[in-house]
Every structure is written in structure tokens, then in C-alpha cells.
Amino acid sequence: MARVWRFGDSVNTDQIIPGRYNLTTDWAALGRACFVELRPDFTSGVRPGDVIVAGEDFGCGSSREHAVIALQAAGVGAVVAPSYARIFYRNAINRGLTLLECSDLGSLADGAEVELDRISGVLREASTGREWRARPLPEFAQRIARHGGVLELVQAHGGLRGECGPDCGSGLAPVPGGESDVR
Amino acid sequence: MGTLMEEIIAAHLGRSVVAGDTVVVPVDLVMSHDTTTPLVADQLARLGRGVKHPERAVVVLDHVTPAATVAAAQQHQRCREFVAGQRIGSLLSDGICHQVLPEHGLVAPGDIVVGADSHTVTLGALGALATGMGSTDIAVAYATGETWLRVPATIQVRLEGSLQPPVSAKDLVLELVRRLGSDGARYQAIEYTGPGAASLPMGDRMTLSNMAVEMGAKAGIFAADEVTLRWLDGRSDRPCRVVTARDPGYSRSEGISLTALEPMVAPPPAVDSARPVRELAGLAVDQVFIGTCTNGRLADLAVAATLLRGRQVAVRTVVVPASREVYLEALRAGYLESLVAAGVAVESPGCGPCLGRHKGVLGPGERAVTTMSRNFRGRMGDPSSEIYLVSPATAAATALRGCLTDPREVV
Structure with a gap:
């Protein structure tokens, strides 16, 4: 069972990993620095698959992809928040970190035990049975997520344009309405 | 269309x-x-x-x-x-x-x-x-x-x-x-x-x-x-x-x-927290930093040099030109001489202390007034340090007085 780590609104990438700790591409070092100042007990307490539950605009600030790697290397299984800053959002999808966009997360407490169904995008609190259903990713992000990351997509199709239907060649079809307002 | x-x-x-x-x-x-x-x-x-x-x-x-x-x-x-x-x-x-x-x-x-x-x-x-x-x-x-x-x-x-x-x-x-x-x-x-x-x-x-x-x-x-x-x-x-x-x-x-604006300051830890400088005037400051991709250009250095020419800074102050071109032009215009003579540390072009890695890192509890774009907690050094975002003129006026200062008071 995964546990919830609660964070507030506007958690920025400096807080996920301060700039003084990202002079490396070493996963273990980046993982050890995850939330090092914002929540010093995080790396010692986090268990593989635990879930970050945060407020609005998670991941704002710098473009540093080290933030996504730090979360992954620390063992984070998914991030759940009502909204994400756009660069962090792309970075997470590109690296295969699961993001769920859910509203009304206020009652979900720090330390709560939860189950996560990545396929259906449903988060379930064990003690109450309460469920949160994520808004679906935009179509292109879904395509990337299906491949497990954007490099995998590029590898599979020789570029970004594979698997894109009749409009392929001069851009992709518009994203149908009703999807998550992302990008 | x-x-x-x-x-x-x-x-x-x-x-x-x-x-x-x-x-x-x-x-x-x-x-x-x-x-x-x-x-x-x-x-x-x-x-x-x-x-x-x-x-x-x-x-x-x-x-x-x-x-x-x-x-x-x-x-x-x-x-x-x-x-x-x-x-x-x-x-x-x-x-x-x-x-x-x-x-x-x-x-x-x-x-x-x-x-x-x-x-x-x-x-x-x-x-x-x-x-x-x-x-x-x-x-x-x-x-x-x-x-x-x-x-x-x-x-x-x-x-x-x-x-x-x-x-x-x-x-x-x-x-x-x-x-x-x-x-x-x-x-x-x-x-x-x-x-x-x-x-x-x-x-x-x-x-x-x-x-x-x-x-x-x-x-x-x-x-x-x-x-x-x-x-x-x-x-x-x-x-x-x-x-x-x-x-x-x-x-x-x-x-x-634009005509109705006044000098603004964004206190930490959020960038959208701006208020008029006059409301926080007098706040004690440990360091002033002028530079970055937001405000390290020639006109920014000119404002600071004009304000500090012939005077002395009252608090440690770092200026980092955004580029070698800016550095050279500021050198030729005499801005750098004015700044150095006023007691400013002029550093070589680059991002400087904006990332808290060198050229003016903050210690515990220290407060910086800077021309940067981000006031996130700990960005310039120790997590207990503070970053206030201002214009080059406000930064220079603050350097002169040693406390947060509305530049209209010193020009």
C-alpha cells in the first residue's frame, strides 16, 4: 500500500531539488536531495511507490528535469495534484512519471494509505474507500505515456510524427474537447 | 488570422x-x-x-x-x-x-x-x-x-x-x-x-x-x-x-x-506578492544583487552606476553583467568604474548568485534585495535566507542606504 505525502500549492522545482544539488546526473545523488530543505524527513521515510499529493501548480519555476529524476530516484510512484506547471508536466510525461490531475484533494491527509490504478487513473483511500478519478491526459501526452516516455515514442516511430492519423505530415489533429486543459 | x-x-x-x-x-x-x-x-x-x-x-x-x-x-x-x-x-x-x-x-x-x-x-x-x-x-x-x-x-x-x-x-x-x-x-x-x-x-x-x-x-x-x-x-x-x-x-x-506605476517589491516566497516599495521601506538588508537574465543589461547597470556614482554602498553589493558585450559597454561608459569605486563587487558575466552556487551565496537568515525573477526560499543559499525582488533602481537605492529604499527618495 502506498502512502500519501502531502504538499501545498505552488511547490516549485527549487523545492523539489535545490539548484545547489543538481550539478550532477547521478540518480542516487539526485534522489537523496529530493525535498531536502522543504521536507527533510522525506528521503528517509519515503517507500517505493508512495504518492505525492499536492496543491495547484505543482512543479513551477525552473525547467530542471532533475526534479522529475529526483522524485523517481527517491521512489515516488506518482504525483496527484489539481494542476501542474507546464514544463514539469512535460518532463514527467516524457520520463514516464505518473501524474494524476485530480480536484478536491483537501481531505486526503498526510500519511494516508492509498491504492493507485495507473491504467484507469483512479486513486483510492484505503480507510474510507473514497476515490478520486483523474482527468484524462491530452491526446499527445497519452500517446507519450502509452510508450512509457517520449524517447520511446521517438524510437518506435523514428520521430514525433508516428501514429498520428490522417493529418500526419503537417501537424497533428486537434485535441478533442473535454480533455485535461494541459499544454 | x-x-x-x-x-x-x-x-x-x-x-x-x-x-x-x-x-x-x-x-x-x-x-x-x-x-x-x-x-x-x-x-x-x-x-x-x-x-x-x-x-x-x-x-x-x-x-x-x-x-x-x-x-x-x-x-x-x-x-x-x-x-x-x-x-x-x-x-x-x-x-x-x-x-x-x-x-x-x-x-x-x-x-x-x-x-x-x-x-x-x-x-x-x-x-x-x-x-x-x-x-x-x-x-x-x-x-x-x-x-x-x-x-x-x-x-x-x-x-x-x-x-x-x-x-x-x-x-x-x-x-x-x-x-x-x-x-x-x-x-x-x-x-x-x-x-x-x-x-x-x-x-x-x-x-x-x-x-x-x-x-x-x-x-x-x-x-x-x-x-x-x-x-x-x-x-x-x-x-x-x-x-x-x-x-x-x-x-x-x-x-x-505605465504612467501610474510606482516602484514595486515582491517579498518571498512567492513572485506574485508584489507591493509598493514604500510600504516596506526601511527593511534591513544584508546583500544587494544586480544582474541576471531579468535585469543584467546595460540600461540596468547604467541606472545603478548613475545612482551610486561618487557615493559608497552601505551594504555588500554584487553586480553581474548579463554578457561580455554588456560588460564591455559598461566598462567603456564608465559605469563599472563608478560601481567599483562605490564599493560594489563586479563579477564576470553569467547567471551569478541567482542559483545560489557562487558569487554571493546567502548565509542563514540573511536577506537579499535583488533584480532576479524568483524569490523562492533558499534559491540564493541557505534555506532560511530571503530574496526580495526589485528593479535595478530600487536595488541601487537600497545598496546606498543599506535598507530597502524607494529610489524616488535618492535620485
Whole structure:
């Protein structure tokens, strides 16, 4: 069972990993620095698959992809928040970190035990049975997520344009309405 | 028909697009720097691909340069190996990426530019669609010459009137961030329009475009005009695709009178917290820093030098020119002599202490007044230190008095 780590609104990438700790591409070092100042007990307490539950605009600030790697290397299984800053959002999808966009997360407490169904995008609190259903990713992000990351997509199709239907060649079809307002 | 975003993307695709479309577009320039290039290189290696258009690629060493630690030196080594191995046309180390790219004529109006740095949006000042991305997106752009984008909706910011010095573009953008909020333009672009926008010199435009990302925006753009073409004259012989918005549909319109603004300060830890400097005047300060991609240009140094000439700073003060060009011009104009004589530490061009790695790191509990764009907790050093965001004039006035000072009191 995964546990919830609660964070507030506007958690920025400096807080996920301060700039003084990202002079490396070493996963273990980046993982050890995850939330090092914002929540010093995080790396010692986090268990593989635990879930970050945060407020609005998670991941704002710098473009540093080290933030996504730090979360992954620390063992984070998914991030759940009502909204994400756009660069962090792309970075997470590109690296295969699961993001769920859910509203009304206020009652979900720090330390709560939860189950996560990545396929259906449903988060379930064990003690109450309460469920949160994520808004679906935009179509292109879904395509990337299906491949497990954007490099995998590029590898599979020789570029970004594979698997894109009749409009392929001069851009992709518009994203149908009703999807998550992302990008 | 469309906003500048829609028109620029349409011009690259040869067909019209509207906000909300997802497109794959060719990019004119791809940039990464010393912190982000090593991850880019790792991802390209995983992909087993090289840089498709080395002539459209540029790597800049600016975040920790000259190297302050062995780790930083190793990052630079990896960057140089990457540039040599991929035969990348440009390796620059003469200043902050967002300043030196246009100085070297690498960015033209109508371009699509992607960079592995969030402040890549600065280049929107030149009429380019410029946006920041992470290292994997940039690796894909290097490998394929393309990127994918959702065509953003656009917020119009209509500027009226004219700035009344010492009120500056920084005060304007701090007020704008306060109004829109730090996520008020998320997934959208900001288009700066109106007579006030046309009146602004390139440096001021760069300050406004730069902080578009502090509102969550994908881009912050000005229509290229005579100011743009004059600035580019002698720097670039590339053909300019001057794109104009045609009957644009905006998601929101925000009007600001430049004439009515006053000096602003954004206290930590949020960028959208701006209030008039006079409300916090007298606040004790440990360090002043003038520089960065937001405010390290010649006009910014000129303001500081003019204010400090013949006087002494009352608190330790660091000035970092945004580029070697700015440094040289400030040297020739006598600004650097005025600053050094006033007791300022003038450092070599680059990002400087904005990332808390060198040239003015803050200790526990220390408070800095700076011309940076971010006041996130611990960004300049110890997590208990504080960053207040201001204009160059307010920073210089604060340096002079040793406490937060409205520049109208000292000019």
C-alpha cells in the first residue's frame, strides 16, 4: 500500500531539488536531495511507490528535469495534484512519471494509505474507500505515456510524427474537447 | 488570422492553426546550457541519435562559469565533449544564454526557439516564439529538428502611457505578475501590445518577456517592429520573418497604465506578492544583487552606476553583467568604474548568485534585495535566507542606504 505525502500549492522545482544539488546526473545523488530543505524527513521515510499529493501548480519555476529524476530516484510512484506547471508536466510525461490531475484533494491527509490504478487513473483511500478519478491526459501526452516516455515514442516511430492519423505530415489533429486543459 | 502564436506556428506549418490544436513543428534554434546539457546528452545517447541540425544548435556555459567547483568543471567538460562530438556550431561562454543568443544574431523575429531553461521565454522580446522545456524535450528537438506543442491561448497585456523613471519595466512586470498570479497564464502565452509596448526599448521588452514564465506562461511575446529591427541591425543577417497578429482572439485582456506605476517589491516566497516599495521601506538588508537574465543589461547597470556614482554602498553589493558585450559597454561608459569605486563587487558575466552556487551565496537568515525573477526560499543559499525582488533602481537605492529604499527618495 502506498502512502500519501502531502504538499501545498505552488511547490516549485527549487523545492523539489535545490539548484545547489543538481550539478550532477547521478540518480542516487539526485534522489537523496529530493525535498531536502522543504521536507527533510522525506528521503528517509519515503517507500517505493508512495504518492505525492499536492496543491495547484505543482512543479513551477525552473525547467530542471532533475526534479522529475529526483522524485523517481527517491521512489515516488506518482504525483496527484489539481494542476501542474507546464514544463514539469512535460518532463514527467516524457520520463514516464505518473501524474494524476485530480480536484478536491483537501481531505486526503498526510500519511494516508492509498491504492493507485495507473491504467484507469483512479486513486483510492484505503480507510474510507473514497476515490478520486483523474482527468484524462491530452491526446499527445497519452500517446507519450502509452510508450512509457517520449524517447520511446521517438524510437518506435523514428520521430514525433508516428501514429498520428490522417493529418500526419503537417501537424497533428486537434485535441478533442473535454480533455485535461494541459499544454 | 490569429494571435502571434497562431501566426508563427502557421507560418512554420504552411497551414492555419488555432489555440488548442496540437502540432509538431520544426524549430529554428535549440539551446541547452551547462546545467541541462549533460542530461540532454544522456537522453540523446539513450535514443542512439545525434543532433540533426548542428547549425541550429547552441550550447551556452553560463550557470556556473567560470567553474566554481570540480562538479561544475566536470559539467563544462561534458558540455564541451558533447559540442565537439555532435559538431554543434555554437559553444558560447560569454554571458547568460538568453542574452547572448540574440547578441550573436542567433534569434530572429518569427523563429520558433526551444531551450532547456525556463527563461528561454526572454527571446519573445524579439518577436520569436521561444519557450523553455526540460532536457528530454530538448534532446528530442536536437535529434529530430522538431518539437510538439499545444497551440496556446493568448492573454493580451495592453500597455498604455509611458514609464516615469525611476519606475521601470521590472516594476511593471512585478505588478503584472501580482495581477495575473504565479499560475495566471499557465498553458497560455502573453502578448504585450499597445502604445506602451511599442515605446519600450529591447532591454525592457526582454525583462517583460523573461518573467512571463513567472506567471506560468509558455511564451511572452512582442510583435517585432522598428525597435526590434534596429536592435538586430549589425547582429544578424538572417532574413526576418516579421509576423503580425491578424484579428487575434485573446482569452483575456489586461490593461496597465505605465504612467501610474510606482516602484514595486515582491517579498518571498512567492513572485506574485508584489507591493509598493514604500510600504516596506526601511527593511534591513544584508546583500544587494544586480544582474541576471531579468535585469543584467546595460540600461540596468547604467541606472545603478548613475545612482551610486561618487557615493559608497552601505551594504555588500554584487553586480553581474548579463554578457561580455554588456560588460564591455559598461566598462567603456564608465559605469563599472563608478560601481567599483562605490564599493560594489563586479563579477564576470553569467547567471551569478541567482542559483545560489557562487558569487554571493546567502548565509542563514540573511536577506537579499535583488533584480532576479524568483524569490523562492533558499534559491540564493541557505534555506532560511530571503530574496526580495526589485528593479535595478530600487536595488541601487537600497545598496546606498543599506535598507530597502524607494529610489524616488535618492535620485
